[in-house]
Amino acid sequence: MSENEPEISKIEDNEMDSHKDEKGAAVRFPPPLIFLFLIVIGFGLNYLWPVSLGVASEFRPIGIALTLFGVAVAILINGTFKRVGTAIEPWKPTTNVITTGFYAWSRNPIYVGFCFFNIGIGIAMNNFWILVSFIPGAVLVYYLAIAKEEVYLEQKFGEEYLNYKNKVRRWL
DSSP states (O other), rough: OTOOOOOOOOEEGSOOTTTTTTTOOOOOSSHHHHHHHHHHHHHHHHHHHHOOOOOOOOHHHHHHHHHHHHHHHHHHHHHHHHHTTTOOSTTSSEEEEESSSGTTTOOOOOHHHHHHHHHHHHHTOOOHHHHHHHHHHHHIIIIIHHHHHHHHHHHTTTTTHHHHHHHHHOOO
């Protein structure tokens, strides 16, 4: 394995009854939509009750950079999932646990990227409501996706996933 390839843990199909693993973690709502929905709510709240961040226009490129960073994280992680041959969608079965790259720092780096996306848009648009939307986004994605994903991965990968979980933080 080259040093650029992510370390993965593969399990054999017979280790987990394929009938039980038809739906992966059984997440029903796409996590990116949570964050996009909250941006729309942020626009609506700003229309009804405008709250500016007081960000000078010179600092708005920082917001754009944070937004682009969030997008880049999602694109890079998507590429990693494709390279190792596992589904990025949390409602599909997982065949590998990725433990390197972004996953060496966070168990949920794509969700961290989504948070940066909302923070960046909030700063770039000088919109308090969008900026803080990452907070309910993180809470919602925990209850609607992360909690289910972690139970699923523990059941499917056992001690190996538990060891990874003990070494790497959930967020940052």
